[in-house]
Amino acid sequence: MSRSIILVFGLVVLLSASCASLGKLSRHNFESGFYKLKVRGAAPSSVYTEVAEDSIIVYPVTSDGKNKFPNTSTSVSARISRIKKDNYFYRSCFINNSFDVDLTSILFKSRHSRDDVPNQFSADLDVAIYAGFRKDFYNIVSPVHPFHEESSFIRQVGFDLGVFAGIGSSPVNPTVTNNKISQEYDAMIFQKGFAGFISINKMSIGLAVGFDNLIDKSRSLWIYNQKPYLGLIISVSSF
Numbered sequence: 507m508s509r510s511i512i513l514v515f516g517l518v519v520l521l522s523a524s525c526a527s528l529g530k531l532s533r534h535n536f537e538s539g540f541y542k543l544k545v546r547g548a549a550p551s552s553v554y555t556e557v558a559e560d561s562i563i564v565y566p567v568t569s570d571g572k573n574k575f576p577n578t579s580t581s582v583s584a585r586i587s588r589i590k591k592d593n594y595f596y597r598s599c600f601i602n603n604s605f606d607v608d609l610t611s612i613l614f615k616s617r618h619s620r621d622d623v624p625n626q627f628s629a630d631l632d633v634a635i636y637a638g639f640r641k642d643f644y645n646i647v648s649p650v651h652p653f654h655e656e657s658s659f660i661r662q663v664g665f666d667l668g669v670f671a672g673i674g675s676s677p678v679n680p681t682v683t684n685n686k687i688s689q690e691y692d693a694m695i696f697q698k699g700f701a702g703f704i705s706i707n708k709m710s711i712g713l714a715v716g717f718d719n720l721i722d723k724s725r726s727l728w729i730y731n732q733k734p735y736l737g738l739i740i741s742v743s744s745f
Contacts, residue, residue: 562595606666607636666712669700
């Protein structure tokens, strides 16, 4: 069995395992855990936050050197929807740093002109595993209507930077092989690269700089083999 086939088989197994735990991968919601809290007029502090539907209970954090744990002897609580100007959490922000793993797909790729072939845009089927470092900001937003105050809510904004690898397909024809083959067909590719995401609530989209390797006998003839492209990438783990 060739190295390329082994690589694809291993990636398929990885993708299957990832799909099985899709619910766990897609959890970027505001949930109970450790955060850095920024409130008006105070320096950022480490806290543990219990989140239950519309309510939060925030505890200060203490540590014994290696481990940190909530100090349950004191706490501050609030109903998120009822946070107003006189509340401790008014316009506050909970910040979380994490390692992120997601199932992703590149919506389209922009390939630079090569030889006599002009710039190409492609939207072929592909799927990839993304892994990177993520920073989430959970802002408490308290909108004010001219005639009444509206309910406060959490707005999540996240930033991601990491790497991806996956499989996909790409057309192979005389144009993209300098007329060295006469057939036209779709071939499997192995893709990898770097990506950065921005997430707002449930939507996550970003830019990718990637490289494709054709996984068949025409790889040495394909003009895009191992050449960089720019792509629009989305996270599909939350769907």
